[in-house]
Amino acid sequence: MDIVKFSIPEIIFGRGAMKYAGLCAKRLGAEKPMVVSDPGLREAGWVSRLFDVLAAEGLEWCYFEDVVSNPRDTQVGHGALFYAEQKADVIIALGGGSPMDAAKGIAIVVGNGGSIHDYEGANRIHRPLPPMVFLPSTAGSGSDISQFAIITDTRRRLKMTIVSRTLVPNISIIDPMLLVTKPHHLVLAAAVDALAHAVESYVSVIASPFTELQSLKAIEIIAAHLPRAAQESSLDVLESLSIASTAAGMAFSNASLGADHALAHSLGGMFDVLHGEVHSVLLPAVMRFNLEHAMAKLAHIGKILTGKKWKSARTAALAGIEAMESLFLSLGMKHRLRDLVPDRDQLPTVCRMAAQDACLLTNPRPATWEDLLSICEEAW
Structure with a gap:
């Protein structure tokens, strides 16, 4: 190693x-x-x-x-x-x-x-x-x-x-x-941000055994407690989400992130959107973009999110992405990019800026600004 x-x-x-x-x-x-x-x-x-x-x-x-x-x-x-x-x-x-x-x-x-x-x-x-x-x-x-x-x-x-x-x-x-006084929708948006940290750090090209352990634990905790957080804001649930956020922070701080966060930074700078809401829109599309370059890891994530065993890595990975999309919908999170960006013609500018973001360097699949644009078009 x-x-x-x-x-x-x-x-x-x-x-x-x-x-x-x-x-x-x-x-x-x-x-x-x-x-x-x-x-x-x-x-x-x-x-x-x-x-x-x-x-x-x-x-x-x-x-x-x-x-x-x-x-x-x-x-x-x-x-x-x-x-x-x-x-x-x-x-x-x-x-x-x-x-x-x-x-x-x-x-x-x-x-x-x-x-x-x-x-x-x-x-x-x-x-x-x-x-x-x-x-x-x-x-x-x-x-x-x-x-x-x-x-x-x-x-x-x-x-x-x-x-x-x-x-x-x-x-x-x-x-x-x-967290007790935090507005409910901000609790959910923050947890989605932590999930994005965990997923992107896990598939990062500089992930290590030390970061992978933290990434997987964060995904596991969030998958178990985020649906509960949508129903209740008990201190037990909030404490669990704090543990997951801390684990995800340890992971991405050392393994960095990927295309989802590169785009999120660009969108936040241009349109001042809530950071957590960007991930519910873009993370599934970014995971599909990375599929062939991080199949085994995305399959592992799929098994955690679905709680099932699958016949193939591809099936597991795609099932996990679908489960994530269903979770975001059940939370009432935004799920189309058109809900965040007022003008589709701005997307090329967004993607050109995102292509310069440091987070893109550790994405498992190299991406040009045109690739990022295709991700945004899928999410539109």
């Missing part, structure tokens, strides 16, 4: 784990941490809960919430200036993928200078970042685990993918209690 690496943060998992946030920040040298979150988390009461935790440890803090879904390059710039003005020392991110990716972008600029655009691509960050403690409020993005940051370039209207080992937070505190 080739030499592989497997990078993850220190993980603290469990109901009520938020209470350790102040202690963890102090352990990283915090005297005045900068908290990055969003208005939704503040209105739900979680930001004030975090402030209470920090105060109990005798910490001052500063607070930044200029963050929206699909965080912008401009917000990263504002956040880096705010960090410097406040003389902050540790970054604490509370929220879903948007606050966490914004926090990573802020940390990049704080530690390395320049503009966030200077770091687009892989391994372009050369100086250390401020210590980071992340508390995810969603079971899906995996940003609290991963080496990725996704930031929207507002001028080019695309999502920049930034990849570096330094983007793995020092500590991830995963408290399933945070």
